Amino acid sequence: QLQLQESGPGLVKPSETLSLTCTVSGVSVNNSSYFWGWIRQPPGKGLEWIGNIYYSGDPYDNPSFKNRVTMSIDTARNQFSLRLTSVTAADTAVYFCVRVSLVLTGFNWFDPWGHGTHVTVSS
């Protein structure tokens, strides 16, 4: 059964870099049939798409993050990762990793999701 599990520090200081990893079990991340992605939910707010990455490492991220996002894939560990630089309190959120359906761009859905990991940005 395909499962995704996020991991990373729960507390990050302002201006530093948030680093999260998603460990995938049940399917290889080196699979040309899917994208992998990140979505977050700030407290009391809705869901926000952060970015997707293809098995080849080609990324596509949300322009609103103004080049603060880097994503990568580690096929040896069957993981993919997110780095978000220069964080502020506004980056406090629950971060989810997801598998993205590989269909025509714009028609994609997200399934399954990890349980999410809460990250607080505070000094």
Add this chain to the structure above:
Amino acid sequence: QSVLTQPPSVSGAPGQRVSISCTGSSSNIGADYDVHWYQHLPGTAPKLLIYSNNKRPSGVPDRFSGSKSGTSASLAFAGLQAADEADYYCQSYDNDLGLWVFGGGTKVTVL
């Protein structure tokens, strides 16, 4: 402010039929992009409920149904159950913004 608009809450008695609306614009739902729906119980992984407007993944009961028309979409519950208490989100793509977008979420309460 979410790109897709959902009512903050919906409630109904057990067995009642209820629906959740998801209103977009000409750059997302109205541009003929598909709408997908997710069920989320806080503290758990969100679950895909409906994909491609009206398709149910394996294991999702047929009392859940989705539809789309013009710049809006809808998720319907044929007979509300206590287990349906959760937050529900719609999702699509916006070609003006160039990104995947979500509704603000609707909390379903079973009375």
